[in-house]
Structures are given as C-alpha cells and as structure tokens.
Amino acid sequence: MADTFPTLQEPSVTPDQFVAFWRQAYSTNPRDYDSNIRRGQSLTDKNLRRLMEWKAGKRFAEEARAWSARVGVSEINAQRESGLSLSDSAVRALVGKVRKTGSKAKGGGTTLIWPLFICHVADPDGTPIYDVNTWRATLYVTDAWKPEYEGLKPVKLDTYLEWYRPWFAKVIAGAAFSAQDLDKALMAFGQFTMTRWWKLLG
Numbered sequence: 281m282a283d284t285f286p287t288l289q290e291p292s293v294t295p296d297q298f299v300a301f302w303r304q305a306y307s308t309n310p311r312d313y314d315s316n317i318r319r320g321q322s323l324t325d326k327n328l329r330r331l332m333e334w335k336a337g338k339r340f341a342e343e344a345r346a347w348s349a350r351v352g353v354s355e356i357n358a359q360r361e362s363g364l365s366l367s368d369s370a371v372r373a374l375v376g377k378v379r380k381t382g383s384k385a386k387g388g389g390t391t392l393i394w395p396l397f398i399c400h401v402a403d404p405d406g407t408p409i410y411d412v413n414t415w416r417a418t419l420y421v422t423d424a425w426k427p428e429y430e431g432l433k434p435v436k437l438d439t440y441l442e443w444y445r446p447w448f449a450k451v452i453a454g455a456a457f458s459a460q461d462l463d464k465a466l467m468a469f470g471q472f473t474m475t476r477w478w479k480l481l482g
Contacts, residue, residue, distance in 0.1 A: 283295075283421050286298070288301075298469075304468075306465070316328075316330045321360070324353065331348075332348040332394070336394075368445075371399050374398070379391070392440070410444055
C-alpha cells in the first residue's frame with residue numbers, strides 16, 4: 281500500500297507538500313540543535329550536553345545533563361571522523377553501550393529514544409531522530425496505525441532499524457527537502473495526532 285501523507289486541507293498529498301505544510305507547525309526552537317550539531321566536525325562535551333538538553337526539553341534537562349556526562353563525546357567523534365554512516369549493527373552496538381553507560385540515569389537500561397538520539401548525533405545524516413511523535417506520524421502515513429497503540433511509545437530497536445530508518449531514507453532519497461525538514465514535519469504531525477482536533481477529523 282502506498283504511503284498517505286495528509287494535511288488539514290487534503291487527505292493525501294505529495295511528500296513535498298506534507299513537509300512544506302507540517303514543518304510550519306514545528307514548535308521546538310531549532311537554534312540549540314543547529315548551533316551544536318556541527319556536521320562534519322568534532323563535538324565538545326558542551327555541544328553534546330546542549331544537544332541532549334535540546335532533545336529532552338526543560339522538563340527533563342537535568343536528566344539529559346546526566347546522560348551526556350556519562351556518555352561523553354569520544355566515541356561520537358570517532359564515528360564522525362570515520363566519514364561513514366552507522367550500519368545497523370553499529371547502531372545496535374552504540375545503543376547497547378549508551379544504555380549500559382547511562383544505566384544509572386533514570387530509565388537508562390531500557391529507554392530507546394535517547395540512545396538513538398546519541399546515534400543521530402554521531403551520524404546526523406544517516407540515523408534519523410526517533411521518538412513518540414515521529415513514530416506516530418509514520419504509523420499514520422504508512423496506514424499502520426492501530427487504536428491499541430494509543431498511549432504507547434516506541435520501545436523496539438528492531439522497529440527503528442527494520443521499518444523506520446529505511447522508510448525515512450526512502451522518503452528523503454532525491455527529495456527537495458532535507459532530512460531535518462522531514463523530521464520537523466513528522467514531529468509536528470505526530471504531536472497533532474495526539475490532540476482532540478485530530479480525533480475530530482478522524
């Protein structure tokens with residue numbers, strides 16, 4: 281079945297139209313991300329801390345700082361300096377190391393979102409950000425959403441590697457928009473699917 285990219289005006293539009301529409305609703309200030317992701321360069325501990333704080337938001341900022349302090353940037357920089365995108369096995373290995381290193385942080389041994397964000401920091405162009413919003417958005421776009429998913433969040437690394445990452449790469453291949461634009465659009469649309477307005481449209 282073909283993907284169905286919706287906007288508020290049309291139930292099905294092109295990926296370009298979807299991204300152009302939904303990225304306008306993206307509400308997170310990208311300044312800290314943009315100034316600290318430093319594509320093609322090494323990161324400092326401060327860069328990593330600011331990126332973690334940006335991803336976590338004010339509510340979880342203290343927890344984010346604890347994660348960044350335990351993880352450090354040496355392995356992230358080694359990956360960046362290799363010039364290669366993370367393979368699936370490398371993502372698995374890095375997620376495992378991050379979980380183990382950050383296990384003293386709240387939920388450190390089980391959480392998926394922050395370890396994958398650190399993988400994204402190590403490989404910003406090949407390993408997209410993944411969270412409950414992008415997960416929900418993509419389930420709707422691919423017509424895979426089920427009512428029983430309501431209230432859940434993504435927890436399976438296999439789902440990311442076998443479904444989300446290849447789907448994301450397919451959508452941006454040859455597209456006029458960037459991976460960051462697609463992430464913003466998915467984030468905004470995913471947030472919208474949790475509002476009562478989306479339920480009224482459904």
